[in-house]
Amino acid sequence: MATSFNEQFDQHGVWRREFALRLKLLAEWLKDHELLDSAVEERLKRLEGQMRSDKVMVAFVAEFSRGKSELINAIFFAGYKRRIMPASAGRTTMCPTELGYDAEVPPCLRLLPIETRLQPQPLMEWRMVPEKWTRLDLDVNDPSQLAQAIEKVSEVRRVTQEEAKALGFWHDDVPEDNPMPGSDGLYEVPKWRHALINIAHPLLKQGLVILDTPGLNAIGAEPELTVNLIPQAHAVVFILAADTGVTKSDLAIWKEHLIAEDNESNVDSRLVVLNKIDTMWDSLSTPQQVQSQIDRQRSTTAEILQLPQDRVIPVSAQKGLVAKVNSDAQLLEQSRLPVLEQALANGVLGQRQGILRTAVAQSISELRTEGARVINIRRRDLAEQMVELKGLRGKNMSVIKHMRARIEQEQGDFDASGAKIHAVRSVHLKLLREVFTLLGTSTLKAEMGELTSALRQPGIKLGVKKAYAETFTRLRAGLNQAQKTSAEIQSMLTGTFRQLNAEYGFSLQAPREPDLARYERDLDLVERSHNQYLGVGNALRLAQPEFADRLVRALATRLRVVYESALGEVELWNKSAAAQLDAQLRERRRNFGRRLEAIERIQQAASGLDDRIAEIETQEKALDELDAKLGELTAHLTQVPAAQTNDEPALKTA
Template identity: 50%
Template sequence: MPHHKAITVSIESQTFNQRFDQYGQWRAEFAKELSVFSAWLEGKGLRNASAMERLSRLHEQTLDDKLTVAFVAEYSRGKSEMINALFFSSYGRRIMPASAGRTTMCPTELTWDATYTPSVRLLPIETRKLGASLADWRLKPSSWLSVPLNAKSGDSVAAAVERVTETISVDVAEARRLGFWVDGADDNPPLNASGLVDVPKWRHAVINFPHPLLKKGMVILDTPGLNAIGAEPELTISLLPQAQAVLFILGADTGVTRSDLRIWQDLLGPHVDSSGMRLVVLNKIDTLWDSLTSKEAHQTQIRKQRQTTAQTLGVPLNQVIAISAQKALVAKITKDDALLRESAIRQLESVLVDTLLGQRHQLLNHALFKGLAELRADAQQILTVRLRDLTEQMQEIAGLQGKNSSARRSIRMRIARERKEFDSSVHKILGLRAAQNKLLNQGFQQLSSKTIKSELASLTAALQGKMLTFGFQKRFFETFDSLKESVEATQEIADQMHRLAIDAFDSLNTEFGFSLTAPQALNLGQYIEDLDKIAQSNKNHFSVANALRFSSNEFSERLVAAISMRLRSVFEAVSNELELWSKASSAQLDVQLKERRHSFLNRSETIERIEQAELDLTERLQELQADIDALASVSEQLQDRTSRLEDSLHSMLSSLDFDLGQPQPVRA
C-alpha cells in the first residue's frame, strides 16, 4: 500500500484542511502584529497594567484558539475511518485503527503540545477507581504510559496508535468497579470463553504529534460506544459539550438504531442548544450501492434515510449529511476524483469550513476588535492627560512673559499648593484602592474552590452507594441553586465596586481636576445562564434511567468530579472577569497619578531654572510646543496602527470567504 514519508496537507487539496491551515497562518501572523504593537505602546509609555493584561489575553486568544471536533458513534459506524478520510489521508494509509468490530476502546484525543515529544500517552483504566477527574490526571504525567512515535513514518504512527485498542480481561466484580458492568442492565459487554469481561486497558489516550492541523490548534476527539461513554461522565459533562463541533455518526444502511438513539437522547441531545455545531453523518452509503439499482434510485433511498433520521432525532434535514468515509479515503489516496465525488465527503468538508470554521473565526474577530478598541481608548486617554498637562504648562509659562520675580514666586507657591492637594488626592486614591481590594477579595472568596468542594461534597455524600430516586435530581438542582447564589453574591460585590468607583471618580475629578471616566458595570449574567445550562443538560445523569449505575461509589465519585471540573471553569472565568474589571478601573488612577506627578516635577524644575536664569521663556515655550506636536503625532500613529490591525481582521475574514449561515441542505 502506498504511503507518504512526510505530512503534507497540500497534496490532498482538501477544502477543510487548506482553509484551516490558512486560518492558522493568519492567527500566527496577527499574533506577531500584536507583539509589534505591544512593543510600540511600551516605547511610547502607553502600556499600563490594564493594557498589558488585555494584550496578553488577545495574544493568547489568537495563538491558542483551539478548535475541537468530536466524533461520537456506536461501534462499527466507521468513525475512525471518517477521521482518517477527513484529516490524515496524506499518509497514504490508515492512521486511526479502523478494522471491523470494536476498535477504539478508550476515548482518544489527537492534539499537539510542544512540551511533549511525539507520542501516545495512555492513562491506565485502574485510575477510574481513584475518583479523580481526567483533568486532574492530566496534571500527573508520571501516571501515564508514554509510547514514542516517529511522526514522519505512517507505519510508526499507526503502530503506536494501535495501542489504544488494547483490552484486559477482568471478572464481573472488577468490571462493575470500573464502570463497564451494571447489574440488571441489558447492554453489558458479553463474557468471553473464560467467563471474564474484556474491558479497555486504558481510560484515556492522548496522541501527540505535529500534524499541521493539530499544530495550528485543532483537537480531534474520538469517543467509544455507549457503554464506554456512560462509564466516563467527564466526556458528556465537559469534553463533548465544549467541543466546537460534534459529528454523530450513524450507519446509512441501519439508520438510527436503539443504541444510537440512546446516545443522542441521553448524551448529545441535551447539548444541542450549545454554541457548538452538531451534525449527524450517515456513513457507509457505499453499502447501498449495487449494480442492480439505478443511480437515481440510490439517491432516492439516501434522501429518504436522511429524512427519516432527521425526523427521528428532531434535527433539521440540512444537519444530516450522507457520505462514505471508506471510499473517500481510498479516493484521496489513489487520486480518484470520480470516486471522491461519489463519496460525498466534500459536502461534509464544506459544512465544516463555512459553518464551523467560519463562525469560529467570526467569534475570534469579534473578541479582537473589542480588545483593540479598548486598547486604543486606554492609550488615547493617557495621551489626552499628557496633552492637558502640557497645555497648562504652556499657559503657565506664557503668563510669565514680561513678569517680575514676584510673579514667578507666586507660581512656585501655587505649584506647591497644588502639590499638597495632589498629595491629599493620593491618600484618597489609596483609600479607594483599599476599599476596592477588600471587595475584590470578598468576590474571590465567593468563587473559591472551597465553595464548589463544599457543595459537591454534600451531593457526593447523598449519592454514595444508593439507588437513585426522584429526590436526587432535586438535590442536584439545589446544589446548582446554591452555586448560582455565589455568583449572584459576586455580582452584588461587583455592583458595589462599580458604585464606589463612580462616586470616587466624580469626587476626584471635582476636587483635584482629574479626568477619570467611570468604568462600565460588570455583568455576570452570562455565567449564571451557563450554570443553568450545565444543570439542565446534565440532569439526565441523575434520573431514574441511570439508577443502576449509582450502586457504584466509584461512578458517583467520577460523576461529581466531572461536574466539579466544569464548574471550576465557570467560576475561574468569573474570577478572571472580576479581576480584569478591577485592573482596568485601577489603571486609570495609576496613569493619571503618574502623569500628574511627572507634570509637577517638570513645572517645578522649569520655574526653578527660570528663576536662576538658566532657561529662556521663549525656548521653553518652543520645547513645550514641540512636545505637544509630538503627542499629536503619537496620537495619529496610534489611530493608524490600530486601524491597520482592524483592517487585517477585515481582510482576513473577507479572504477566507466563509458562508456564515446555517448548514445548507446537502444533496445525497
C-alpha cells in the first residue's frame, strides 16, 4: 500500500534525528582525537542546525468557501477525531495562519492585531515582539478546547470606510474588490493580521509548517504574505471547488500570486485540488457518468491553468475526514484523499530529502577531507622522524648532537616565518572586508532606501517595475563584485599556500571558493515574486505611500535572509583557510618538539633510538586506524535510508 504523507513525514523525521545524533557522535570523536579545528566545528554546527531546524512548508491557498480548512483537517488532524481548523459554511480563516512547532514556546495560539498594519514594521519584526500578540494557551489533549480556541482566526471587526482604507481593505479605484457595508454602514475586516499556532502535533514536531491563507482580498492586502511566505513554500496546494471549476477570482489568485508568467519552474511546486467532488455524486447518475463529469472538470481546469493534468487532483476533503474519523476504508478510497497525500509525500518530501542529502553529502565530503588532511600531516611528520632516526643508527654522539643543532636551527627559521604569514593574512583580510561590505547590512539598507524614495514619487506607479529592475541590477552588480573579489582572494590563497608548501613542506590546499552565483539565482526568484505582484492590478495600491513602504519592508526581510546566507558562506570559507593554516602550524611546532625530545632520549640512553622507532611504528598504525574510522563515520552520514530510495517524486519543490 502506498505510504501516506503522514507516514512518509514520520520517516523523514526519523532520518533527520538519526543524522543529527550521528553528527554529534562524529563531533565528539573528532574532538577526542584532536581533529576538530574551528572550521570543522563550524561546519558540524551548521549541518546539525540545518538538520534539526529544517522546515517543510506547505501553503494552502484558495478563495473563500473552497473547503481549504476542511482539507487541512482531513490530511493533518483526523487523528483528533473531529475538526480542529474552523470549517463551517461561509468565511472561516480570515487571516493568514501558520501551524508549526517550537519546543521553546508552550502550546498556544498567538494573534497579531490588524491595527499593526498602520505601523511601519514588517511582519518578520513583529514576530520578534511576542508581547504585541494576543496569546491563548492551548490544551493539546483536549480537542474541543483546541478547536474552540482556533476558531478565533475567523473573528472580524466592523470599521468605517476610512479605517478599512487605512488597513488596506478598501480602494476607491477597485470597487468590485471592496467589502459590502452592513446595515450599520460599517465594513467587515479581519480582526487579526496573522496567527501562529504552536502545537506538538507529530508532523509539526518533525518540521512541517502549514500555511493556511485567506481569500484574494486578504492576500492582496498583505504584501509580505504574497512576496515572502507563499513563494518560499516548498509546495503550494491551490484549492478549487469541483462543481464550479476555475472562477474569475480563482484565476486572479492563480495568475497574480501563484504562477509567474516568465517562470515555468514554479509550476512544479504547485498542486491543484478539485475539492468537493462529493457534490457531484448523484444517485440519478451512474458511477461512470459521475467519473466522466469529474474527468471533464479536471481536464478543463488543467487547460485553463496551463498545468499537466496529473497536477490536478479531485478529492472530497469532507468525506475523507469522515472516513478517517470512522475508519471507513471504502469511503476513504472514494474521497480520493490518499491520492493527494501520496502526491504530497512523494513530491514535497522526496524533493526536500534530495536537496538535504545533496547538501549533506557535500559538507560531509569536505569534513572528511579536512580530517584526512590533519591525519596525513601527522603521518608525514612521523615518516620524517622515522627517516631521521634510522639515519642515526650506528652513529656516534657528535653526529646526534649535530642533528639536534640542525633541528633547533629549522625551528628558529620556522618561528621567524611568522611575520611573512601575518603579512599574507593582512592582505587577505583587507580583501575580505571588501566582500563583507558588499554583502553587509548597510549596503542593503542603502539600496532599500533608494527604492523607497523612487516609490514615493507622486502619481500612479506605472514605472514601479523599472525602479525594481534598477534596484535588482545594482544588487546583482554588488554580488558579482563580491564574487570577483572572492576569486582574487582565492587566487592569492592558492599562490600563498603553494609557496608555504614548497618552503615548509606543508600540505595546504585552498578551500572551495564560495559560489555566490546561487545567491544571484535567489535574487532572481525574489525579483520574480515581486514583479508578479507589481502588475496593473496592484498599481492603484502602490499609489498609496504606506502600502509601497510595506512592500519594500517585505522585500528587505527576504533579501536580508539571502545576504546573511551569502555572508555565512564567505565566513566559513575564510575560517576553513585560516583553520587549515593554524592546524598545520600547530602540528609543525609539535613535530619540532617531538623530534627534539627523541634526540634527547637517544642522548640519554643507547636503547632510546630503537624504542623511539618502535613508538613511531605504533603511532603510524594508530593513524591508519584513525583514518579508517573517519571514513566509516562519515560514510554512515551519507547513507540513504532504504525507505527513501524507491519512491519517484511526483511533485518537485522550489
